[in-house]
Amino acid sequence: MKLNQNIFVHETDRAAMEALQAIPGFSQVMKAFMKSWSEKAMYIENMASNIRISEDQFPQYDAMLKEISAKLGIEKPDLFLKMDVVPNAYTSGETKPFIVMTSGLLELMPEELIPTVLAHECGHIVCHHVLYRTMGTWVLSGALALVPLGAIAMYPIMTAFHNWMRCSELSADRAAVLCDGTPDKVIEMCMRFAGGTQNIASQLNIEAFMKQAQEYRDLVSDGMMNKAIEHMRFSQATHPMNAVRALACQEWAGSDSYQMAKEYFDRFRNGLEPEYLPVHWTDKTFIGKDFKIAEKQLRECGFTNIITVAQDQRKLFDRDYGVVSIKIKEDADTKNGWIAPDTPILLKYTAPAQKQTH
Numbered sequence: 001m002k003l004n005q006n007i008f009v010h011e012t013d014r015a016a017m018e019a020l021q022a023i024p025g026f027s028q029v030m031k032a033f034m035k036s037w038s039e040k041a042m043y044i045e046n047m048a049s050n051i052r053i054s055e056d057q058f059p060q061y062d063a064m065l066k067e068i069s070a071k072l073g074i075e076k077p078d079l080f081l082k083m084d085v086v087p088n089a090y091t092s093g094e095t096k097p098f099i100v101m102t103s104g105l106l107e108l109m110p111e112e113l114i115p116t117v118l119a120h121e122c123g124h125i126v127c128h129h130v131l132y133r134t135m136g137t138w139v140l141s142g143a144l145a146l147v148p149l150g151a152i153a154m155y156p157i158m159t160a161f162h163n164w165m166r167c168s169e170l171s172a173d174r175a176a177v178l179c180d181g182t183p184d185k186v187i188e189m190c191m192r193f194a195g196g197t198q199n200i201a202s203q204l205n206i207e208a209f210m211k212q213a214q215e216y217r218d219l220v221s222d223g224m225m226n227k228a229i230e231h232m233r234f235s236q237a238t239h240p241m242n243a244v245r246a247l248a249c250q251e252w253a254g255s256d257s258y259q260m261a262k263e264y265f266d267r268f269r270n271g272l273e274p275e276y277l278p279v280h281w282t283d284k285t286f287i288g289k290d291f292k293i294a295e296k297q298l299r300e301c302g303f304t305n306i307i308t309v310a311q312d313q314r315k316l317f318d319r320d321y322g323v324v325s326i327k328i329k330e331d332a333d334t335k336n337g338w339i340a341p342d343t344p345i346l347l348k349y350t351a352p353a354q355k356q357t358h
Contacts, residue, residue, distance in 0.1 A: 003073040003268055004301050005126045006280035007261040008174035010248075016164035017132070018284060023156050033135045042092050043078075046100065050080040064115045065099070065122075071179050071269060072119075072126050079118075081106075087193065091121045094131040108192055116176050116185040123175025129168045136161040140238070165238040173249050178265050183253040187246040194242035210250060213243035256336040276338035277302050279328065286323045291349035294323050298345065305344045310351040320352040 020026060046052075053061050061079060069076040077097045084102035087109070091099050099121045101114075109117060124130055139154070139161055177183045184206070191209045220230045234241065240248075252258050257278075264274050280301065286294040295306050311324065318324065328334070329344040 001073070001268065001271070001273070002300075003126060004264070004274070004277060005128070005171075006278045006301060007264050008123070008171060008178055009127055009280065010167060010170035010174060012167040013127070013164070013171045014280065014285075015282070016160070016167040018282075020157070020160040020164050023160055025153065026157060029139065029154075029157055030135065033138055037134065037138065039093050039095065043096065043098060046078075046080045046082075046098065050082045050100065053079040053081055060111070061101075061114060061118075065118050068115060068119045068122050068179055072122050072175065073268065074122060074125055077122070077125065089117050089121055091124050091130050092134055094134075097125050097130050108197060109189070113185055113189050113192070116180055116189050119176035119179035120172045120186075120189075122179075123172035124168070126175060127168070127171050129172070133165060133168065136165050136238070159235070162236055162238060166240045169239050169245065170248055173245055174252060174261075177249055177253055177258075178261060181262075183249040186249045190242040190246040190249075209243070210246060213247040216241075216243050217247065260336055260338050274302060274341060276335055277341050278338050279334075281326065283326075286326050286347075288319060288322045290319075290321050291323050291347055292321070294326070294347060298347075302341050303343070303345055305342045306347055307344055308347045308349065311348050312351050314350055314353065318350040321349055323347060323349050 051057065053065075055062055058081065061081075065079050066076050077091070077093075077099050080098060080100045082100050082102050085104045085107075086102060087104040087107070089099060089101045089105055091097055099118065101117070105117065106114070124133065140158055173186050176186050176189075180186065187206055187210065188204075191204060191206060194209070196204050220226050239245075260276060260278070264276065267274055286297075291308055295308060298306050325346075325348045327346045327348075328339060329346070332339055332343045
């Protein structure tokens with residue numbers, strides 16, 4: 001049984017990805033990236049330059065990653081240690097993803113927070129973020145500048161990548177919250193990234209940090225000018241601000257959505273089928289897609305009762321076999337935006353146009 005990542009994908013993550021993919025020229029940029037990028041080259045570079053963590057080398061971190069991978073139902077990725085004073089961890093690759101931690105991270109974080117960092121990175125893997133985040137890094141760094149892309153306007157794509165990369169971090173944070181069973185460690189991780197060191201750990205105050213996070217939100221919400229200042233200051237960032245991340249995790253952990261996700265996650269870890277699944281789509285998610293692809297994606301998420309219906313009525317730009325609507329049975333048992341796996345889901349698509357005969 002595969003973990004349904006939609007139990008913790010942040011709503012802004014999904015919306016930002018759909019917006020990114022809808023930008024004219026995005027598919028051409030994606031093709032150019034895939035031609036230029038080499039997953040194998042990145043792996044070879046790590047094998048040559050960094051320390052690969054294993055049962056024989058830093059076994060405590062290898063054991064942490066093994067446990068987290070089992071919780072999330074993924075194959076354990078390779079883990080590397082890189083000499084870099086900047087505290088950081090990141091994930092690369094696609095078919096064989098791997099995680100890199102910096103020496104600065106180990107200097108900053110106490111050992112009990114390293115599993116939280118690793119769970120966050122594994123959350124990116126579960127959400128299939130890694131390829132797009134790698135592509136985003138290339139686009140934003142100008143690595144594709146020498147690739148001929150014709151008249152494609154890159155600024156909208158770069159802006160959308162910045163936005164999505166920030167949103168994707170919120171989903172990965174939620175994965176760490178589920179693995180930890182509490183938001184406390186993610187909050188502390190964010191606080192240490194904001195300005196903590198192991199030497200001053202006794203002076204860090206999580207309650208004061210969260211009060212600061214709430215005051216920041218109130219400040220930004222107080223008028224259009226403050227919102228504009230926030231946008232100008234942070235719109236080019238690839239990560240949300242630490243206080244914002246911490247507050248988002250705390251609020252999610254107190255929501256009905258989290259309780260449903262936790263119930264699903266507990267059953268998943270015990271090998272039990274889920275009682276409920278999240279309704280993860282919006283009106284735009286499947287519209288226009290080939291109905292067979294949409295049906296497959298729904299079934300991969302665990303929904304078992306997909307009813308496909310062809311309709312003859314067409315609009316001007318409707319594609320043959322393209323989805324025109326998706327509806328859940330009106331009297332379905334819905335619990336905080338989640339439904340039972342066998343709930344009837346009606347998927348309507350456009351029947352192929354009749355060819356004219358003369």
